[in-house]
Amino acid sequence: MMIGIDIGGTKIAAISLSSEGNNLKTISTFVPKNYDQFLRELITIVEQLRKKTGIKEKGIGISLAGNINPNGSIKRAINLPWLTCKPLKSDIKKLLHQEHIYIANDANCFTASEAYDGAAAGSNVVFGVILGTGVGGGLSINNRLITGINSLSGEWGHIPFPQWKNTILPKIKCTCGEYGCIETFLSGRGLQKIYESLSGNLIDVPQIIEEYSSGEIIAKSALDTYHQRLAEALAMVVKLFDPDIIVLGGGLSQINSIYNNVPKKIQVLLAIDNLNTQIVKAKHGPASGVRGAARLIQTN
Numbered sequence: 001m002m003i004g005i006d007i008g009g010t011k012i013a014a015i016s017l018s019s020e021g022n023n024l025k026t027i028s029t030f031v032p033k034n035y036d037q038f039l040r041e042l043i044t045i046v047e048q049l050r051k052k053t054g055i056k057e058k059g060i061g062i063s064l065a066g067n068i069n070p071n072g073s074i075k076r077a078i079n080l081p082w083l084t085c086k087p088l089k090s091d092i093k094k095l096l097h098q099e100h101i102y103i104a105n106d107a108n109c110f111t112a113s114e115a116y117d118g119a120a121a122g123s124n125v126v127f128g129v130i131l132g133t134g135v136g137g138g139l140s141i142n143n144r145l146i147t148g149i150n151s152l153s154g155e156w157g158h159i160p161f162p163q164w165k166n167t168i169l170p171k172i173k174c175t176c177g178e179y180g181c182i183e184t185f186l187s188g189r190g191l192q193k194i195y196e197s198l199s200g201n202l203i204d205v206p207q208i209i210e211e212y213s214s215g216e217i218i219a220k221s222a223l224d225t226y227h228q229r230l231a232e233a234l235a236m237v238v239k240l241f242d243p244d245i246i247v248l249g250g251g252l253s254q255i256n257s258i259y260n261n262v263p264k265k266i267q268v269l270l271a272i273d274n275l276n277t278q279i280v281k282a283k284h285g286p287a288s289g290v291r292g293a294a295r296l297i298q299t300n
């Protein structure tokens with residue numbers, strides 16, 4: 001049995017997962033207000049899962065939005081500032097008497113989950129992409145998550161687009177403090193800004209998609225631009241890793257037009273006759289964070 005814990009901005013989700021991928025027990029609770037309460041909450045969750053399943057886990061995996069140092073301390077927690085700089089891994093090890101603790105950001109957990117038994121199961125080189133409020137990536141090779149010696153592998157969302165300064169698109173400051181990052185164009189806010197630059201109106205993403213589906217011309221133009229930018233960003237991934245498959249997750253991965261348009265555009269950008277890399281929608285959806293956290297025990 002493995003335990004996966006997904007730390008969100010307001011909620012904590014936890015599961016105990018069998019090696020076969022069966023969800024044995026789920027727990028959901030709110031994120032406490034400070035680090036001491038947070039550690040106490042994690043102890044309670046793990047003890048409940050141990051009691052319900054009657055066995056001690058092989059390891060515990062934790063997913064959160066942010067940057068994790070190679071030693072398991074938190075470099076930056078995007079939604080929970082009080083977690084920044086805390087030695088989370090060593091504290092949990094001591095408190096839960098568990099040597100096998102793995103902490104990874106949400107994009108890496110997503111990738112681990114989809115590579116293991118999701119949309120990319122059976123593929124060797126997998127690049128996972130989250131297109132949501134933030135934009136992130138993760139790399140899995142032969143079911144091993146490649147986090148890198150600096151824990152920076154897959155930080156694709158914060159690579160600036162080449163020539164971004166010359167684009168007619170709006171210049172948006174990224175959550176990392178820089179300008180021109182892939183995230184600023186491909187996040188939900190990025191799509192909203194693209195639409196706003198064409199229409200003068202700031203509307204939410206579902207409304208843009210609805211207008212696109214009904215053939216509205218500005219929404220079509222906004223989505224065409226979004227497809228092109230996504231293709232440019234993924235063409236870089238293909239040039240770096242040439243993955244067998246790219247799995248898209250997060251709210252914007254639900255835009256079905258991506259799957260028809262983006263592969264053709266990548267093919268043109270790479271000047272190749274046929275793009276062998278598949279681009280597919282995630283299988284596990286919102287559960288990828290917590291499932292992927294549990295899979296960290298098998299994929300590290």
Ligand SMILES: [Zn+2]
Binds near residue numbers: 159175
């Ligand atoms: Zn950035």
